[in-house]
Amino acid sequence: MMDRDPIDAYLDRLVEVLHGPGHEVRRALTESEDHLREAEAAELAAGKKSEEAALAAIARFGTPEEVARRYDLMRGLATPGQILAQAIMSLALVGSIILISIGFSGIVAAGGAAALGPKFIAGDQPGISYTPERCADFRSFHPEASTCEEAAVAHHLDETVGYRLTAGVLGLILLGVWWLTWRGARNRFGPRTVPSSFVPIATTASFAAASVVLGFQGTGQWLTSGVETGAGYMLSAAAVSLVATVVFGAWMVRALRSPAR
Amino acid sequence: MTERIHGHLDLLILSVVSTGPKHGYAIISELSKMSGGRFELPEGTVYPALHRLERRGLLESFWAEGHTRRRRVYRLTDEGRSAREQERSAWKEFASGVESVLGWA
Numbered sequence: 143m144m145d146r147d148p149i150d151a152y153l154d155r156l157v158e159v160l161h162g163p164g165h166e167v168r169r170a171l172t173e174s175e176d177h178l179r180e181a182e183a184a185e186l187a188a189g190k191k192s193e194e195a196a197l198a199a200i201a202r203f204g205t206p207e208e209v210a211r212r213y214d215l216m217r218g219l220a221t222p223g224q225i226l227a228q229a230i231m232s233l234a235l236v237g238s239i240i241l242i243s244i245g246f247s248g249i250v251a252a253g254g255a256a257a258l259g260p261k262f263i264a265g266d267q268p269g270i271s272y273t274p275e276r277c278a279d280f281r282s283f284h285p286e287a288s289t290c291e292e293a294a295v296a297h298h299l300d301e302t303v304g305y306r307l308t309a310g311v312l313g314l315i316l317l318g319v320w321w322l323t324w325r326g327a328r329n330r331f332g333p334r335t336v337p338s339s340f341v342p343i344a345t346t347a348s349f350a351a352a353s354v355v356l357g358f359q360g361t362g363q364w365l366t367s368g369v370e371t372g373a374g375y376m377l378s379a380a381a382v383s384l385v386a387t388v389v390f391g392a393w394m395v396r397a398l399r400s401p402a403r
Numbered sequence: 404m405t406e407r408i409h410g411h412l413d414l415l416i417l418s419v420v421s422t423g424p425k426h427g428y429a430i431i432s433e434l435s436k437m438s439g440g441r442f443e444l445p446e447g448t449v450y451p452a453l454h455r456l457e458r459r460g461l462l463e464s465f466w467a468e469g470h471t472r473r474r475r476v477y478r479l480t481d482e483g484r485s486a487r488e489q490e491r492s493a494w495k496e497f498a499s500g501v502e503s504v505l506g507w508a
Contacts, residue, residue: 166454169475173427173450176474180428181446204445216451216458 148196149178152206159210161333162217170213178203207338214333224332231324232336236344238316243349243386244379245310251378252303261370263378264298266291268367302375342394349386356380412452413461414494415442417479417487420462424478426469427453453477461486 153175160167181199190198203209220228255263272280272290280293283300287293360376367373419425419433430453431446456462461483467476479487 170450170454172473173475174447176426176469176472177428177431177446177450179472202445203447208445209447209451212448212451213454216455 148193148200149175149182152178152200152203156206156209159206160213161210161328161331162213166213174203174209211334217333220332220335224330225335228331228334228336231320231331232340232344234316234320235341236348238313238320239341239345239386239390240348241309241313241316243310243313243382244306245308245313247379247382248303248306248310250382251299251306251374254374254378255299255303258374259370260295260299261372262374263372264295264302264375265370265372266294266298267371298372339394339397342390342397346387346390346394349383349390352383353380353387356383411494412449413456414487414490416449416452416456417461417483417490420477420479421484421487424476426467426474426476428474430477456483 153171156174157167157171160170162170178196178199181202182195185195185198186192251263272294277290277293280290280297281287284293284296287296356376357380360373360380363371363376364373415434415438416430419430419437422433425433427450431449434442434449453462453464457464457477460480462477463480464475464477466473
């Protein structure tokens with residue numbers, strides 16, 4: 143037994159993907175519900191059970207995305223302003239996802255430093271030396287450090303983790319603003335011009351490229367200079383990028399298979 | 404097949420509605436019945452076509468009280484009737500041309 147009426151769930155999804163003025167959306171919903179209920183009644187009369195009848199009616203009706211795409215085609219093209227707004231919204235979503243992933247890499251960097259030592263993330267390259275003034279600066283941040291090098295590593299680690307976490311928080315704020323804007327003004331963006339597959343493709347491509355570049359750089363640094371020379375700085379970011387590539391890659395495949403891409 | 408049907412959907416809908424005012428479900432059911440089940444397309448995609456035809460002035464619609472719900476009923480306008488006749492003539496001519504070519508091939 144299902145907890146929720148499938149037709150209600152379908153209509154909830156349909157209202158999320160329909161664009162256009164309120165009265166058109168309301169009429170589309172009313173007609174869709176009327177049709178689905180009548181189709182459900184016909185399936186029941188043909189001998190199907192309640193849930194089967196509702197699901198059969200939905201299957202005959204088409205996916206919400208497919209139906210919404212036909213309404214978009216019916217209304218014609220979006221205005222240049224709507225196209226620009228859609229492009230900005232899509233790029234803002236991609237940006238927020240990337241910033242949040244940078245925040246995650248801060249957490250991974252902190253974990254890597256705890257597990258393998260701070261030099262794994264923030265160790266300096268061999269041969270680096272600091273002026274007495276710079277050393278004093280590091281020591282002012284970390285008076286507990288016994289050497290200038292130790293103070294420098296602790297300071298680099300603070301910056302690495304701190305900046306990445308700040309990026310993550312900014313990403314969450316941007317995502318919140320994006321969501322509120324989308325929710326409040328969805329109908330003003332007009333017929334969809336930017337394909338729904340754009341965001342998963344852009345994020346997957348970005349994360350895949352970051353995985354390869356950061357992974358090679360970090361591994362190369364590890365192999366040539368050792369584990370305590372900051373190889374984890376790149377590798378922590380590469381690890382998060384790799385996981386994100388898999389997650390957003392799955393979303394991309396699903397979006398490309400959807401008839402309303 | 405679905406895209407091919409959508410290419411001729413306007414004429415098909417105008418023809419079904421020409422037999423009398425109907426609500427969306429009845430139009431879609433009759434379309435399926437009259438085509439002998441050949442024209443099976445996602446039923447929800449027919450409504451945007453009905454709205455488009457209404458915007459073009461070929462159909463008009465009004466709310467009617469049903470047994471349990473009010474529903475939108477569509478009927479042909481005079482403009483829709485003449486558009487249907489023109490489209491039907493054009494289609495017959497086209498189909499006859501195609502048949503002639505296929506008959507020779």
